[in-house]
Amino acid sequence: MRKAVKVALAFVGLLVGAGFASGQETIQYFLAYGYWGIVGSILAGIVIVVVGTTLFQLGSYYLADDHSAVFKSVSRPVVSTFMDLSTMFTLFAIGFVMIAGAGSNLEQQFGFPTWVGAVIMTIALVASGFLDVDKLTNVISVITPFLILAVIGALVVTILNMPDHMSSLNELAMQNDPASGVFGNWFLSALNYAALCVLVGVSMILVIAGSQMNPREAGLGGLLGGIIFSVLLVTLAFVIFANMDGVFGADFPLLMVFDNMHPAVGLVVSIIIYLMVYNTAVGMFYAMARRMSAKHPERFRPIYFTVVGIGFALSFIGFAELVNWVYPVIGYLGMVLIVVMVYAWIKDRTLIQQETKRRERLAALAEKALDPDAKELTDSQREEVEELVSESHVEETQLWQSVQEEVAADLDADPASEFSLEDTPALNPESDEYEGAPESPADAPIDWEAYDEMYHTGSFPAVTPEEAEHAKRGAGGSNAAS
Incomplete structure (x- = not known):
C-alpha cells in the first residue's frame, strides 16, 4: 500500500x-x-x-x-x-x-x-x-x-x-x-x-x-x-x-x-x-x-x-x-x-493479470534468496525462477535482476530486516559499483553461479573486458546486461 x-x-x-x-x-x-x-x-x-x-x-x-x-x-x-x-x-x-x-x-x-x-x-x-x-x-x-x-x-x-x-x-x-x-x-x-x-x-x-x-x-x-x-x-x-x-x-x-x-x-x-x-x-x-x-x-x-x-x-x-x-x-x-x-x-x-501473479511469485523467491537468515534457493526453486522468467515478455535476466532490485529496496527500508543495500551494490542502481545484471551463458536464462557469489559477497564476480566480450559472443548478443 x-x-x-x-x-x-x-x-x-x-x-x-x-x-x-x-x-x-x-x-x-x-x-x-x-x-x-x-x-x-x-x-x-x-x-x-x-x-x-x-x-x-x-x-x-x-x-x-x-x-x-x-x-x-x-x-x-x-x-x-x-x-x-x-x-x-x-x-x-x-x-x-x-x-x-x-x-x-x-x-x-x-x-x-x-x-x-x-x-x-x-x-x-x-x-x-x-x-x-x-x-x-x-x-x-x-x-x-x-x-x-x-x-x-x-x-x-x-x-x-x-x-x-x-x-x-x-x-x-x-x-x-x-x-x-x-x-x-x-x-x-x-x-x-x-x-x-x-x-x-x-x-x-x-x-x-x-x-x-x-x-x-x-x-x-x-x-x-x-x-x-x-x-x-x-x-x-x-x-x-x-x-x-x-x-x-x-x-x-x-x-x-x-x-x-x-x-x-x-x-x-x-x-x-x-x-x-x-x-x-x-x-x-x-x-x-x-x-x-x-x-x-x-x-x-x-x-x-x-x-x-x-x-x-x-x-x-x-x-x-x-x-x-x-x-x-x-x-x-x-x-x-x-x-x-x-x-x-x-x-x-x-496477460497483465498473469504477469502480475508471475512477478509476485518471483518477488517471494527473491526475498528468500536475499534474506540473510534464510537458506539458499533449492534447485527446484531455481528451476521455477527460470520457468517464470522464460514465460514473461520481459528478457529473462533483466526481469530477475529488476525483481531482486525492488525486493532489495523493500528489505533495506524494513527495519525488521538485516538486509542492507550498502552491502549489496550489485542490486543498488544508485551505487557507483552497480553494473546491472551479469551476462548469462548461451544455454541458460540466468547465470546462477554469478548470483551465488552476489548472494554471499553482495557483488557480482569481476569480469574482464575480454571475458565479457567472449560471453556476449557466446550468447549471440541476445542477453545484454540491463
Whole structure:
C-alpha cells in the first residue's frame, strides 16, 4: 500500500500544475456551463480515474523507460508515431502556456506587467539547464500538498459563508467564455479536459509506472491518484463557482479566491502557484529537449535553451487566450491516445493479470534468496525462477535482476530486516559499483553461479573486458546486461 500511495501522490503532482493550479481551466472547461459544469467535472474525474489506472498498469507491465516504448508495444507504427508526436507537441505547448501563466500570476498579485513574470520564469528555466533539475523539482513538488490544503481550506471557508444567490451565480458563471473547439457542449468539454490531463501526464506516468514491478500495485496507485485529483477538481469547481462574483474575469481565479479572503493568504498562495507553474514548465521543456537530443546528448542544452526561448516569445499571446485554444487541441489529441491505450489494456488484461501473479511469485523467491537468515534457493526453486522468467515478455535476466532490485529496496527500508543495500551494490542502481545484471551463458536464462557469489559477497564476480566480450559472443548478443 505504501508504494501505491507514493505512486498516487506522484500522479496528482503531475496533473495539478498544468490543469488545476490557476483555476482558469476550471472556468473555461466547466463553469462556463453553469450547474452542468459541476456535473462535467465529475464526469472528467471518472475518466481520469479509469484511464489513470489503465496507464499505470500498462507502464508497469512493459517496465517502460520512456513513453515511446509502450506506444510501440500497443499500436502500429503509424499510430505510435502519431502519439509520440502528440506527446512532444503537448510538452512544448504546456511549457509556453506556463510561462504565460507566470506573467499573469505576478500581474494579478502585484500589478507587474505580464512580461516581468514571464522574464523571471524564463531566466529560472534557462538557469535550470545548468542544474540537477530532478532534485530541484523534487523539492518544489513538496509544494503540491500545500496547494491541496489551501483548496480544502477554501472549501471550508466557502461552506461557512455560502452565498444565498446561487441562481445569479449560475447566470454569471455562464457569461464566461468556454474553451474553444468544444462546440459549447459541457459533455464534450469534460471529455476534452480529461484527455488533456492524460496527454499532459502520460509521458511521466508511464516512466513512473515502469519503475514499479507489480502492475496491480501500480494500477492501485493510479486509481488512488485519480480519485484524489478528481475530488480536488470537483472541490475546486465548487469553490470557484460559489465565489464567482468575486473572481469573474480574473486570469487566475483560484488566486483571486484567496486574495478576497485576505491579502496575506493571497500572497502565500501566489508564491505556491508560481513555484508549481515553474515545476510544470521545467518538466515539460526538459522532457522535450531530452527526447529531441536522445541520439545526440551533447546537443541537449542548445535544444533546451532554444525551445525555452521560443516558448517565451509565444507566451505573449496571453495566458487565458492560450488556455482557450491550445488546451482543446491537446485534449483532442489526448482522446486518440485514450482510445488506443484503453483498447490495449482491455485486449491484454488477461496477460497483465498473469504477469502480475508471475512477478509476485518471483518477488517471494527473491526475498528468500536475499534474506540473510534464510537458506539458499533449492534447485527446484531455481528451476521455477527460470520457468517464470522464460514465460514473461520481459528478457529473462533483466526481469530477475529488476525483481531482486525492488525486493532489495523493500528489505533495506524494513527495519525488521538485516538486509542492507550498502552491502549489496550489485542490486543498488544508485551505487557507483552497480553494473546491472551479469551476462548469462548461451544455454541458460540466468547465470546462477554469478548470483551465488552476489548472494554471499553482495557483488557480482569481476569480469574482464575480454571475458565479457567472449560471453556476449557466446550468447549471440541476445542477453545484454540491463
